Amino acid sequence: MTQSLAPAVVPKAELHVHIEGAASPELVRELAQQNGVDVTGLFAEDGAYAWSDFTQFLAAYDSASRVFRTPQDYTRLSETYLRSIAEQGAIYAELTISPDHAAAAGLSYADYVGGLAEGIYRAREATGIEARMIVVGVRHFGARAVEQVAAQVTARPHPLVTGFGLAGDEAEGHPANFARAFRMAGEAGLGLTAHAGETAGAESVTAALDFLQVSRIGHGVRAIEDTAVVERLARDGIVLEVCPGSNLALGLYGALRFHPVNLLRRAGCRITLNSDDPPFFGTTLGEEYEGCARTFGWSREQCLDITRTAIGAAFCDEDTRGHLLRAVADAAGAPPAPA
Ligand code: ADE
Ligand code: ZN
Numbered sequence: 001m002t003q004s005l006a007p008a009v010v011p012k013a014e015l016h017v018h019i020e021g022a023a024s025p026e027l028v029r030e031l032a033q034q035n036g037v038d039v040t041g042l043f044a045e046d047g048a049y050a051w052s053d054f055t056q057f058l059a060a061y062d063s064a065s066r067v068f069r070t071p072q073d074y075t076r077l078s079e080t081y082l083r084s085i086a087e088q089g090a091i092y093a094e095l096t097i098s099p100d101h102a103a104a105a106g107l108s109y110a111d112y113v114g115g116l117a118e119g120i121y122r123a124r125e126a127t128g129i130e131a132r133m134i135v136v137g138v139r140h141f142g143a144r145a146v147e148q149v150a151a152q153v154t155a156r157p158h159p160l161v162t163g164f165g166l167a168g169d170e171a172e173g174h175p176a177n178f179a180r181a182f183r184m185a186g187e188a189g190l191g192l193t194a195h196a197g198e199t200a201g202a203e204s205v206t207a208a209l210d211f212l213q214v215s216r217i218g219h220g221v222r223a224i225e226d227t228a229v230v231e232r233l234a235r236d237g238i239v240l241e242v243c244p245g246s247n248l249a250l251g252l253y254g255a256l257r258f259h260p261v262n263l264l265r266r267a268g269c270r271i272t273l274n275s276d277d278p279p280f281f282g283t284t285l286g287e288e289y290e291g292c293a294r295t296f297g298w299s300r301e302q303c304l305d306i307t308r309t310a311i312g313a314a315f316c317d318e319d320t321r322g323h324l325l326r327a328v329a330d331a332a333g334a335p336p337a338p339a
Helices: 025-035 054-065 071-087 099-104 109-127 143-155 175-187 202-212 221-225 227-236 244-249 261-266 285-296 300-313 318-332
Strands: 012-018 090-097 130-138 161-167 191-196 216-219 239-242 270-273
Touching: 012 071, 012 239, 012 270, 012 285, 012 300, 025 071, 054 099, 071 090, 071 109, 090 109, 090 161, 090 300, 090 318, 099 109, 099 130, 099 143, 109 130, 130 143, 130 318, 143 161, 143 175, 161 175, 175 191, 175 202, 191 202, 202 216, 202 221, 202 227, 216 221, 221 227, 221 239, 221 261, 239 261, 239 300, 244 285, 261 270, 261 285, 270 285, 270 300, 285 300, 300 318
Parallel strands: 012 090, 090 130, 130 161, 161 191, 191 216, 216 239, 239 270
Antiparallel strands: none
């Protein structure tokens, strides 16, 4: 038997990507026309999404979400996105989904989740990629709205919905306000994560840890501003869903070499790499791995470790975790290749 000498791509896993934020401008323009949705102001002259600060980004995200009107629109979105990252070497992804955004476009929770799930099954059939969904409440919609989302998720369990989280504007509302929603979700067996330490500082990470019982933090990178918080993350094994390209696009850091991901890793924090809202931020999952490997001199083995960390922290069943870890082990034995 001859063994292939083709270099093996690093298997990747993504824990943090907002599904509406993964929609390409082309798909959004097509669906806007098909579904008769006004997207005036959403695109720049070159066809890319138009926004220039965090508030405008959130508004652009809301506007792009409005074009998804049917379960089939969401099937197309999840299938397209998962196939695209499977081509970049992804073997697992968790899609962050927001029932509030679907409701604003007139879609029920059941239709939203059902449509996305169909795309997940199709992508798995075509590429082998595994995926789950994390339902988020939107922080700036307030505690009542987030509790309603938690109530919806727990009342209608779905085998692919395995996590609960908090997205939106970190400047709004103390995590204590969302403790009840997180308690409901946690008691229902969902994995817990929350955006913190992105547009707000280390104190926001501390508050999320204190009040929300999370095992993971979305972003969390501004923990670097307080050594005690970094030590706490490392000691407690909290996993950071780091999204370097998103942080650069939103102006948190001027260049990747100034991004704290490598400092956090070296301080013992558990790091994963993610694309957040890839076409909005001009990134892809593959580029996140490649950029960090190039900028920080990470070896293939260190890149594989990023994937192992993500799989170790994934909100999936143990059979799936074992199967994914075996895929990484197989790739670790394969001939070396760039990330
Ligand atoms: N929703 C979509 N992308 C987000 C981000 N980067 N931060 C907070 N909420 C979001
Ligand atoms: Zn995010």
